[in-house]
Amino acid sequence: MPDAADRSVQAAEMAVFERRSLSLGAAAAAGLPGRFECFRSGGLRASMATASHYGFLNIIEGLTHQTVELLSEVLKTFPEPDQVTIVAASPSQMLADQLLGEGYAPASVRPIAYQRLSTSIRVGGIGTDAWQVQEVSTRNDTTLFLDLLEVGYAATSEIRALIRAEHALPMVRGFIAFRNEEPLAVAAMSLHPTGAVLGGASTLPAARGRGAQTALLSHRVQLARTLGLPLVTATAAPGTPSIRNLAKLGFTIVERTGWCLNDASRA
Known part of the structure; x- marks a missing residue:
């Protein structure tokens, strides 16, 4: 069972995915070039933007021991699978070794920040x-x-x-x-x-x-x-x-x- 920190990260990631879905929907409605799409598949959350200007939006999140078996099939839905960043919040060494063995390479980290609002916050600061x-x-x-x-x-x-x-x-x-x-x-x-x-x-x-x-x-x-x-x-x-x-x-x-x-x- 996930601990409190894991549940917080999952909640944060889900909120960010919902926001990204809004963003891609707005891009499509505005007639920006390419195809924009957000979808879920068995615990993986994917966002897609096919125009080269928006390549940074090609992301798959939610990678865990339970979802890694779905990864290759989800990647196939992207026109350029090699341009997709796959994100794992806290992979074990076993999962990392599996990814390396299946032809994946480490990419830059993708920080996410969160704060539970049941805790105190340090407000204010210089100026x-x-x-x-x-x-x-x-x-x-x-x-x-x-x-x-x-x-x-x-x-x-x-x-x-x-x-x-x-x-x-x-x-x-x-x-x-x-x-x-x-x-x-x-x-x-x-x-x-x-x-x-x-x-x-x-x-x-x-x-x-x-x-x-x-x-x-x-x-x-x-x-x-x-x-x-x-x-x-x-x-x-x-x-x-x-x-x-x-x-x-x-x-x-x-x-x-x-x-x-x-x-x-x-x-």
Whole structure:
């Protein structure tokens, strides 16, 4: 039987999968290039984006001793199986050895952070008192939020289109951080049965390092607690300021292992 930590990771992963499903659905509805799909198969959770711009969205999660036998069949549903990242939260050495023996190779880690809302949270921090956080509530707010989000991401036009499509969804709540009445940072949150996902955050370059994202994190976590959600979760690239901010606020960081088909398997 999974322990409390395992159950928390599973709940966090399920919430992130639900958020990714919203994102891919928004991309498809917006007419972005390629095919977008999220599906489940016997405990594995897969997301697919066929256009090369969105290759980072090709993910299979939920890999365990019980689901590894399904992996090869799920991979066959992808046009380019070698471009899929396979994620295991905490594989045993036996599972890792099995993957290596079946032609998979280690890939970069895929951190996920979570915090149970029954525990205390470290709020505030250096400079956060200077920030005022406001939730998006009007059409003008939405336009400002999306513009700030896009500017803060130094991304290609294709990625910016994906970001705007996802964060324009009414299910994704947006927040703007002001300093001296000037809007300088934004972040988003979506609510799911297993928890809240803190996804989508951006700070204008000139305002970085001043505590805006810490203020936005604290605000969203406190809101999720008020709403009675069991946990909050987020994903971020390893070694980034986002991961460090989450750790400072008491989130548990799980560096899930990544796997992919190796060169020999591709041949």
